[in-house]
Amino acid sequence: MWLDGWMRAQGIEWWGVADLGGLKTPVDRWARSFARAVSWVVPMNPDVMMQIENGPTPAYAEEYARVNRLINSLSRDLVKEWSARGVRAQAVAASERTDAVGIRGDFPHKTAATRAGLGWVGRNCQLVTRRFGPWVRLATVFVDAELPCGPAVERDFCGRCRRCVEACPAGALKGGRWRPGIPRSRLLDARACDQWKKTHYPQYHGGHNCGICSSVCPYGRKWFKRYGGSREP
Numbered sequence: 027m028w029l030d031g032w033m034r035a036q037g038i039e040w041w042g043v044a045d046l047g048g049l050k051t052p053v054d055r056w057a058r059s060f061a062r063a064v065s066w067v068v069p070m071n072p073d074v075m076m077q078i079e080n081g082p083t084p085a086y087a088e089e090y091a092r093v094n095r096l097i098n099s100l101s102r103d104l105v106k107e108w109s110a111r112g113v114r115a116q117a118v119a120a121s122e123r124t125d126a127v128g129i130r131g132d133f134p135h136k137t138a139a140t141r142a143g144l145g146w147v148g149r150n151c152q153l154v155t156r157r158f159g160p161w162v163r164l165a166t167v168f169v170d171a172e173l174p175c176g177p178a179v180e181r182d183f184c185g186r187c188r189r190c191v192e193a194c195p196a197g198a199l200k201g202g203r204w205r206p207g208i209p210r211s212r213l214l215d216a217r218a219c220d221q222w223k224k225t226h227y228p229q230y231h232g233g234h235n236c237g238i239c240s241s242v243c244p245y246g247r248k249w250f251k252r253y254g255g256s257r258e259p
């Protein structure tokens with residue numbers, strides 16, 4: 027299918043299609059929802075992730091912005107590709123908070139990614155992939171096409187690890203184990219996380235960056251070793 031070639035041409039290695047059955051999706055301008063989502067990840071620079079210790083760094087803030095720009099640009103291009111084929115499609119913006127009270131976006135990228143089989147939600151409440159750990163940012167494009175999906179990931183592979191829980195300076199991670207449909211509040215005190223970032227790191231995207239619970243993850247650090255990064259984990 028053309029989508030495989032498109033992904034290859036963009037250098038996207040880790041992608042899949044999610045069946046959104048049973049979920050409430052955003053609607054298009056004719057109030058029609060979507061049955062499928064194309065989901066992919068863009069890895070962060072592992073050298074930058076390794077440098078995070080007690081909070082975000084200027085390099086992390088730049089990398090975060092670079093990857094988000096790339097995701098938004100790729101998502102726009104993919105919507106155009108579908109439209110050119112007469113198929114409805116709609117992108118979810120990277121890291122856009124549309125509900126300030128609930129501290130959420132329009133649709134959780136993580137839900138599409140787990141249903142597409144890209145990874146699980148770790149104790150750090152982020153998508154964890156086997157290839158890059160949680161050192162990724164996520165992209166989602168809703169599409170109205172009958173594409174083969176998944177298989178969905180339906181359990182976590184964190185095992186006994188609790189490194190992210192212990193590292194969180196806000197005490198915001200609850201140590202719970204993810205399964206599909208579990209309320210976010212069982213994993214994360216989103217308000218405590220948000221307050222910590224706004225209070226301690228306001229200079230980084232208005233207090234939206236931290237990176238600590240991502241940086242410590244052994245799945246990310248394994249990738250750093252494989253990638254042959256410049257600094258020993």
Ligand code: SF4
Pocket residue numbers: 150193194195196197198199218219220222223236237238239240
């Ligand atoms: S982003 Fe920072 S404050 Fe929020 S849960 Fe992770 S380590 Fe804690």
Ligand code: SF4
Pocket residue numbers: 148149150151154183184187188189190191242243244245
């Ligand atoms: S640090 Fe450990 S517990 Fe946290 S997400 Fe990574 S593997 Fe899971």
